[in-house]
Amino acid sequence: MPRLPSTFSLGILIMSLKLLIALVLTVLAGTLVALAGSQGGATAGSMPVFLICGILAFGVNWLAFIPANAAKTEKFYDLTGSFTYLMLMIVACALSAPLDLRSGIIAVMVVVWALRLGSFLFLRIRADGGDQRFDAIKQSPARFFLVWTMQGIWVLLTSASALIIITNDTRLDLDIFAYTGIVLWLAGFLIEVVSDRQKRKFRKNPANKGRFISTGLWAWSRHPNYFGEILLWTGVTVASLPVLSGWQWVTIISPIFVALLIIRISGVPKLEAHAKRKWGAEQEYIDYVASVPVLIPRPPQS
Template sequence: MSKQQRTSIVGIILAVVVGVLVALAGSDGSRTVGSISVFALCGALAYLINWVAFVPANIAKTEHYFDLTGSITYITVTLLAAALSDELDARSVVVTVMVLVWALRLGTFLFRRVRRDGRDGRFDAIKVDPLRFLMTWTLQGLWVFLTLACALAIITGTDREDFGVVAVVGTIVWIIGFAIEVAADRQKSAFKQDPANDGRFITSGLWAWSRHPNYFGEITLWLGVAVMALPVLSGWRWVTLISPVFVVLLLTRISGIPMLERRAAKRWGDDVEFQEYVARTPVLVPRPPSR
């Protein structure tokens, strides 16, 4: 067994163990079906959907449906949580709608991008190795479950609170983050579709304020969901606040910004205009463009 295969197996095991631990914590105060908590059922479903989708993807050696499967997982898990949780209050309904709107929008956007570009370069070396490819799908199950943790705590929890000031603040934060993410994605798509911009990098719109405004929007909207969850968290369910922390770490330290920064440096690192853009533009948190 190669080192890469051992690493993949360890990654799969760790992804499952972390999911189980979060499921146990989130089950504290969760509604149940029989003797099983709805929160834990949602976590199991997140993994199951991705493992099932892995089978045909591995046979065809394709990543075309990876992002789409992620969105489907978000939608299915959220709907399951709502369906199995009685007496949904205003907070639960609003959070459910938030997740569904975000997942539908992002999933459609990413699927269209893959269809347009033909392939996702991130998977070139991964999809030819079954164990490594399986680890990637397993990590997506964990990604969905951890990201949804605060939302699931709200929807599946037995504690209900009035839709007060904290929930309003969280909703506003989510709306701001969602608007930024949508605007940034649309601006970049329009830029890339213009033949005059072939081989160039975007420096206009929100991309003049941040090198990754879409990720800033993503982090902000999940922070909004976490804020909404604060009044209904208790006991071990406080562990679900791992949601915004996980999103920040994932996008700023693991698969988001670091990967894209390396690609950009490799492609345009010797370009003086690119060097000036990097020097004057923050990597994540937007600020007005400097001259």
């Protein structure tokens, strides 16, 4: 009689199956969004430019996974993400020329954001020596590969509205949607930059070792950098609204995806849980949580 699989072997099999399903669904979702965004857009030969960018979003991260997995390192993960944004903007602009003012401004905004955040995160992980989120993940090639694949769809979905503006055959003068989107982006970018710098400066002070930040923008929100991130991508989507048609409307998922991932999955929940474990018994932290909103900023209460 054939031997029944042990509980351990069955657990490994179920985990592998879950990883495979997650991988397939991630790539499928990215493919569908890329195809939807390609409608009515520029082409390079017979290939839609938006679709080319979708392929690049995954391809760049899959290539970067190879040396990262061999070295079991996550140090270039964020840098690769920023490079992917830059690559998509360069390819989209090069293959969709001539650009109008809306397209040029949006492309520059994404490039500036990617350069700033990528360098910030790379310097942070270099200073910290690593990212504890990857400690267990990078030991499993399958899980590590899924993480790099998730970064591919993260880049594609967040930049979807920008890609629509750049690759779309419809060219419009700047209007109320463009101006509103630019203002929202500038506000979100400023909030993200200032809050990141405030937290970095706080951590560099030896007197704050092991403490939580509750000053500056962090007295208005427990996660002001995440609020800025959601706001700036919302701005890009608002700027894209007048040029959307047909299946292109799928790309308004961009800020929704960012907000969902930050609020419900990988951002706020993990940091809140970590903070609760570390400071949850301290009255100062209890008062901070009770008086400061988790995301949307509010002036400090007197």
